[in-house]
Every structure is written in structure tokens, then in C-alpha cells.
Amino acid sequence: MAYERGQYRLLALDLDGTLLNESSEISDTNAEWVKHAVDAGVTVCVSTGRGFNSALPIAEKLGLESPMITVNGGEIWTKPHSLHRRTLLDSSKVMKLHALAEQYPDVWYWGYTTVDIYNKERWVGDTIASDWLKFGYYTEDVQSLGEILKEIQTWDGLELTNSSPFNIEINPTGVSKATALMEVCRMLGYEMSEVVAVGDSLNDIAAIRAVGLGVAMGNAQDEVKLAANVVTGSNQEHGVAQVIQNYVLRK
Known part of the structure; x- marks a missing residue:
């Protein structure tokens, strides 16, 4: 079955506690739906507190050639291995x-x-x-x-x-997943209203508040759920796949 992209052009995914389950693995269900999103023309952007070297294998496993946000926005990559901007901590x-x-x-x-x-x-x-x-x-x-x-x-x-x-x-100061997403949108010519951001922790809150659709995982900290527009399933329940099915794609 072919899926079409809905109103959102960019899907920003946190990794730990969000895309990854408690064993730090991508479930087959999540991987399948991320692929559906990419095939439908959605830009899927890894947005993580991890450094590039530990985020890269996940992006590669999903076959992503899209922008990456690492170390909470301290680094923005045009695509894997292609650094766009880096902000150093004194x-x-x-x-x-x-x-x-x-x-x-x-x-x-x-x-x-x-x-x-x-x-x-x-x-x-x-x-x-x-x-x-x-x-x-x-x-x-x-x-x-x-x-x-x-x-x-x-x-x-x-x-x-x-x-x-x-x-x-x-x-x-000023480095966050939200400011990084603004820069990614500027690079791609997207509006922040066309972005879905999904996460579970305080480092996701700024992005969840700044985008068109902010999504908290079912396992998210309470403060994150309060900041979000919607709450999806937990990272053990393929919550990311649910977001893609319910809000990002249409048949």
C-alpha cells in the first residue's frame, strides 16, 4: 500500500526512550513506518543528545541521508558526515x-x-x-x-x-533541539509549523513546544507530556510508528 505525506514535511525523532526500546533497539514496526514516511517524501531527522558517533549507526540502519541533530543541538549535520554547524561549550x-x-x-x-x-x-x-x-x-x-x-x-x-x-x-546557552530544528528548517526551506517533534525528556521540551505538532512518548516525563500537543504510545509500544500512522501519513 502506498502512503502519502500529510501536512507535515519533517519528522524529528529523539532516540533513547523514543525511537529506541528499552534494549536500545529499533523495533521492526518502528523501522517499517519510518521507511514508509521516507518513501512518502517526509524528511526524517534524528534529534538526540547522543554524540554523532553513537547516533550514526541508528541513522544508517534506517537508511537516512537527511539532516541530523546531535548533542542536543550542539552539532547540526546536513546529512551524515557532513557538518553544518557546531557550537562549543567553553x-x-x-x-x-x-x-x-x-x-x-x-x-x-x-x-x-x-x-x-x-x-x-x-x-x-x-x-x-x-x-x-x-x-x-x-x-x-x-x-x-x-x-x-x-x-x-x-x-x-x-x-x-x-x-x-x-x-x-x-x-x-541557546543550544537546544528547538534552535537546531529552526536551522534545519531554514536549510531545507520548511516552516516550523510543518515539523513533528517526538521525545520523552526535558531536552525535547523546547522542540516539542516550537513545532507544528509536539508529541510526548507514553513513557515521557510528566513535564514533557504537559508541553506536548499529543501523547503517543511508549517506546515499548512502537510509539513512533503510531505517530507516523496517526499524524504524518495518509493512505
């Missing part, structure tokens, strides 16, 4: 964020540079020399996470979100 701020992390022995932390990802078990000596994109903290100790958040909220120049209730993600 390395002196990364050193401060790292020093704060070290005060909490049980907190996991990581940082993306333009070439690699570093974490608590593997940190680089000379952080000043690296081009940083994003920093993050993870702990299920809600009190420690709250203390860290309260501290860094007083610092300038940082965009704070999360990709799970137990982490904090830090980008430079």
Missing part, C-alpha cells in the same frame, strides 16, 4: 563542571568533545585543549543531583536539560 566551564562532579564520589559524569567522549573512568588531563560540546551528570541519588543542579543554575552561559530523571545535561 572549556573553562567544563573544568568547573568537572571539579563540581569530583565533589560527589558517587556521581557519574561524562563530557563530549568533537572527537571523543570522556567520563569518570576515563578523563583527560588537559581539558582546556579540547573542543567540548556537552557535559553531563548521572546519579539516582536525587538529593545529590538536586544539589548539583541548584549550584549550576547560578552559573552563566549554560543550557540545562536532562535525558532521564536521573541526569543533567549541559550545553551552551
Whole structure:
């Protein structure tokens, strides 16, 4: 059966907790419906907090040659391997964020540079020399996470979100999936009203609010559901496929 594109021209998909199930896999159902969307002329854009290297295999598995948004908008790609724009996180701020992390022995932390990802078990000596994109903290100790958040909220120049209730993600001010999608639309000649954005975490909220149709996953954080126009099934229920069937394509 052939499907036609409806009113939306671009589908922006978060990966973890959205397109991917709890085993970090794309279900056959989701893959099938993403292909239907692409075949119908919809631009499918990966929009993730992941770095390029860990987002790329997913885009390749889906056969996508379309724009990609990685590290929450810190990088915008015209297509895989073709970098359009990169926004760096000041390395002196990364050193401060790292020093704060070290005060909490049980907190996991990581940082993306333009070439690699570093974490608590593997940190680089000379952080000043690296081009940083994003920093993050993870702990299920809600009190420690709250203390860290309260501290860094007083610092300038940082965009704070999360990709799970137990982490904090830090980008430079103004960097978000929403601003990245605006740039992708400018590149392609689309309007933001022609975009569907799907996600489950705080790093998806700005995009969900900014587009024509903002969709929260059934497993999304409550704040994300409140920001969305509609709520779809969970990432275990092929929620992305449901979005494509219900809102993006028509027979």
C-alpha cells in the first residue's frame, strides 16, 4: 500500500526512550513506518543528545541521508558526515563542571568533545585543549543531583536539560533541539509549523513546544507530556510508528 505525506514535511525523532526500546533497539514496526514516511517524501531527522558517533549507526540502519541533530543541538549535520554547524561549550566551564562532579564520589559524569567522549573512568588531563560540546551528570541519588543542579543554575552561559530523571545535561546557552530544528528548517526551506517533534525528556521540551505538532512518548516525563500537543504510545509500544500512522501519513 502506498502512503502519502500529510501536512507535515519533517519528522524529528529523539532516540533513547523514543525511537529506541528499552534494549536500545529499533523495533521492526518502528523501522517499517519510518521507511514508509521516507518513501512518502517526509524528511526524517534524528534529534538526540547522543554524540554523532553513537547516533550514526541508528541513522544508517534506517537508511537516512537527511539532516541530523546531535548533542542536543550542539552539532547540526546536513546529512551524515557532513557538518553544518557546531557550537562549543567553553572549556573553562567544563573544568568547573568537572571539579563540581569530583565533589560527589558517587556521581557519574561524562563530557563530549568533537572527537571523543570522556567520563569518570576515563578523563583527560588537559581539558582546556579540547573542543567540548556537552557535559553531563548521572546519579539516582536525587538529593545529590538536586544539589548539583541548584549550584549550576547560578552559573552563566549554560543550557540545562536532562535525558532521564536521573541526569543533567549541559550545553551552551541557546543550544537546544528547538534552535537546531529552526536551522534545519531554514536549510531545507520548511516552516516550523510543518515539523513533528517526538521525545520523552526535558531536552525535547523546547522542540516539542516550537513545532507544528509536539508529541510526548507514553513513557515521557510528566513535564514533557504537559508541553506536548499529543501523547503517543511508549517506546515499548512502537510509539513512533503510531505517530507516523496517526499524524504524518495518509493512505
